[in-house]
Amino acid sequence: MKPYITSYAATLISSCLTVMGTLSAAHSQEPPPRTTLRLAEGGTTEYTILTPDKPSGITHSAADELAFHLKQITGAEWPVKQEQARADRPEIRLEITDSDPAVPQNAQGYRLFTEGDDIVIRSRSPHGLLYGTYALLEDKLGCRWYTPDETLIPRRETLRLSPFDTSASPAFLYRDIYAADVFRDRQWAQRLRLNSGTFRWPDKPTDHLYNYMPGYSCHTFEHLVPPDKHFKTHPEYYGLVNGKRDKNLLCLSNPAVFETALATLRADLARHKERPCIVSISQNDCGGWCQCPECTRIIAEEGDGTGLLMRFLNKFDNALQGENVTVHTLAYHTTDIPPTKTKPNPGIIIQLCPIGICYGHYPEKCSHSGSEGNIAFERKIKGWSAIHDNLWIWSYHINFAHSFQPFPNIHTLPAYIRYFADHKAKGVFAQSDAGQRATSLKRLKHYLLAKLLWNPQTDADALTREFLEHYYKEAAAPMAEYLAALAATIENTPNLHTWIYDAPHSRYLSNDFIEQSENIFAKALEAAKNNPVTLNRVKIEQLSIQYLILTHWLRGNLNRSNEEILKIVDEFETVCRENNITGLSEHDWKDEQRLQFIRDIRTKAGAQPGN
Structure with a gap:
């Protein structure tokens, strides 16, 4: 399948579209038919x-x-x-x-x-x-x-409409994008028909659809049975691994663990009055199982560890019946294998987390193997959708380790969203940037995600064209060329896969791609030079390529003069500072890694102290 971005780039570049004319022409006033509604005229x-x-x-x-x-x-x-x-x-x-x-x-x-x-x-x-x-x-x-x-x-000036009669409903009941733009501007997110559990209407806060109780969105085992409170006095509450108790795991077969966790949950529910609400009963951010005799026996009886978790979850769900509380969990790492025997109660939300798959190739065609690769994920999503009717997806659209670097996954977004819908998922949580991080093409990515989550059959070609023309304006054509170049880095290499922790020296981010992208951005900057807003938007996206240049040079993989490197790092830092862009990775909340990276570059390039 040819990426839609590639075909669009060719069309846009060759035809030299007039950027601002396209959509306004689509809305030009034709002579009204005889039967029309005249809504307004002359103000x-x-x-x-x-x-x-x-x-x-x-x-x-x-x-x-x-x-x-x-x-x-x-x-x-x-x-x-x-x-x-x-x-x-x-x-x-x-x-x-x-x-x-x-x-x-x-x-x-x-x-x-x-x-x-x-x-x-x-x-x-x-x-x-x-x-x-x-x-x-x-x-x-x-x-x-x-x-x-x-x-x-x-x-x-005159607003007329012809008669119409249409109806629609969303493909996914739950549609959420974890992104700074959503946090900062809930009204914008609402207009794109997202319905995150973080939305609130001040006059009637319970009007929102998906309300996670605070502190209960994911990875809650540590909160439910806190190690700092129980580990010393009750080490048996925690998983036994190779003869030692591990505070990151719970012993799910221990009745006292369930009673302790339920008591914590009930105390929090008593303080949090909003109903309905969702509570996640989910593992910490890790995998593994308790190896105590009873957990080992249950796992053997179930045929998999997920069955042990399902028994634990069903007890919570049964205990909370009639309280307008929905139990949620993550199918994540070792819990993403569909259970063989004990199935989740019908109302429990199972959120499948394909954290290890390649988003660079189309889902049905990717050959990425391994326990968390695309081939295994296809078995998992088919298995879960066959046994459970309340399946959500946690999809990943950011490089957690290097948030600045290019991430070639936009060309496959429509295919993955359709893939989730085809396998009967009812909700999607799309994880992107969580703060000011300059993730690759994030504004286009968020717009496409929101539109596709409502209707996966939406024409992604048209959406992309329209977005580029209105967001990048004069620079729309070279930005389309960049999208095509980014998609091509991975699309034509079926045995080379992307990952959300890929390093800047990954093979698809080659020096040839860097050189090609530099030439494209030179055209984009030239096209936008008389429009300060567009110019700044292009410079923000250029940070991805500047980051590649700096990291490749730092590793000795790219031959550039010290003077050129110092010029690039100065531009990089200026754009970050002027746009409040911070954080190099998922956990760089204090911006320490990014600032250290800049210091390392300047030190190696021989910058004078204070520069």
């Missing part, structure tokens, strides 16, 4: 936005978003009223009902249609109304929210 409208009486916080949000964007589009004021105050005028109606068979059964789905002069957004839940609102704004009116600081709200 005025006769329409009212109508909500149910006593609307929820989410329904309020939907109405406010409509009023805000419609004013930006038309210049008119769009009043919002409740059902009891409706007047004899055309309306955009937000309706919740269970009686319309054309509304999807999925509570997040919606029906969007015209009825006479009215536009109706109808759903079975407030969340569906919100997502139907964004569908109207996006699909019918041309609004786009590419990043928190790059949006498109097309201005229309």
Whole structure:
């Protein structure tokens, strides 16, 4: 399969598209057909936005978003009223009902249609109304929210729409991207129809769909049975490994471990009143099993260690019945093998974590072997989806060890999201940057992920083209060329695989690729030189190539003069400082590794003290 980015790059570069004209042309006003809705003209409208009486916080949000964007589009004021105050005028109606068979059964789905002069957004839940609102704004009116600081709200002096009737629902019930942009701008994430468990509506905090109890999102064994409290007095609570107790593991067959963990959980639930909520009962960030006689016996009886964990989880799930609490766990490292005998209770969320797979090749075609490679993962996801109907995925879209360096996985994103959907996953947590780290092409990656998590069949070609044209503007063509070059580094080498801890000297990040990318970025910088915003965006992405140059040179794998290296490291540090970009790796929260890296470069290059 040819990467869609490659074909797009060829088209864009050869045709020399006028960057800003494409989408506006798509929204140009054709002569209206005879049957149209005239929503606004000359900065005025006769329409009212109508909500149910006593609307929820989410329904309020939907109405406010409509009023805000419609004013930006038309210049008119769009009043919002409740059902009891409706007047004899055309309306955009937000309706919740269970009686319309054309509304999807999925509570997040919606029906969007015209009825006479009215536009109706109808759903079975407030969340569906919100997502139907964004569908109207996006699909019918041309609004786009590419990043928190790059949006498109097309201005229309006269706003007309032809009649329509459409419905949709998301492929995944849970859609989350772990990224700084999501944390900083929840409204932007909401507009992309993400529904992270970290979202809150201040007036009705329980309106959000997925609420992890604080401290219970993952890796909770250490919290449930804290070693600093119990290890000295009760070492038998912890896993026996090669004759010694390991505080990183729990002895899951010990009844006292379950009682201790349940007591901790109940105390936390008593303090945390929000319901419904999710609590993760999951291993620490490691693998392995207790080797005590009872755990060994159960593992032998089950045929695998996962069955031991399932027994433990089912006890929690049974104990919490009727409390509006959902149990979650990770299928991670040694727990990612589907159980042979004891299956999870139906309501438990199993989140499969393919931490070792290669994202550089298409999922069905990757030959990456090993216990955590793509071939093994295909067996695991098929096994889990065959026995459990509440499967989520934790996917990885960052290099944890070197967050600056290029990560060639954007060309395969659509295929992987479809792959997860095809195997009946109901949720996806996509892990990207967690702070200000300059992860490779993260803004494009986040936009694509959000759109694909709603509809995996979305045209990724069109999404990429549109994003590049509006985010990189004058530099869209060379940035498309860079995407194609990055995809080609790995796509044409079936036996060379990517990993989320790859080093900068990985074979696919060759000196030839560095030279090719330098030439591409020279064109991008030249194209953007008269637009300070675009120029800065190109420079931020160029950090990836500058990081490769510096690391290759530091290892003696690249021949550059000291003067050139000092110039590059100065540019690297300036762009990082001006854009508040910190952290070299997953755990470099204090920016110590990145600053030490810069000092090492300058020392080897012979910089004068203080420079």
